[in-house]
Amino acid sequence: MKQNAGEHHRQCGPSRPWFDVLADPSTHQAIDGTGWVRESLDGKRLTETGQIFRMAMYHENHPDKDYEMANRVEVFDPPRAIAWQPSARAPDESPRSRVRRVDLALRPQAGR
Numbered sequence: 001m002k003q004n005a006g007e008h009h010r011q012c013g014p015s016r017p018w019f020d021v022l023a024d025p026s027t028h029q030a031i032d033g034t035g036w037v038r039e040s041l042d043g044k045r046l047t048e049t050g051q052i053f054r055m056a057m058y059h060e061n062h063p064d065k066d067y068e069m070a071n072r073v074e075v076f077d078p079p080r081a082i083a084w085q086p087s088a089r090a091p092d093e094s095p096r097s098r099v100r101r102v103d104l105a106l107r108p109q110a111g112r
Contacts (some may be wrong), residue, residue: 015104019079022046022102025053041068049076053084074099099101 021027025040037055046053051073058066067088075083083101 015079018102018104019082022082023076023078025055028055038066046073046076046082049073051076075101080104 022030023046025046026043029037029039036059038058038105041054041056044053048080053071055069055071056066057069069086069088071084071086073082073084075081081103083099083102086097087098088097
């Protein structure tokens, strides 16, 4: 499902394990498909809307190569949905990037 406000993904399957992975920034490097995510700089699990978590990043075409992102949790609804808005600046400064949101849905059981 695509929305104009940002990236939006729907994942089918048991939602709790997926939510637990997404709520733990230390696991994001393992699930990042770009290779840009390096590590969590805070080392804390996500627990609430408004929480800021920082990630170390790397991109060959970035002026500094190594850089940091400050992400603000916008949605925290375990185990159904999680979203954050990245920023290359301080958490309270603009511009911010598009919201990254994942909605987790249970897979329909066969015969229903």
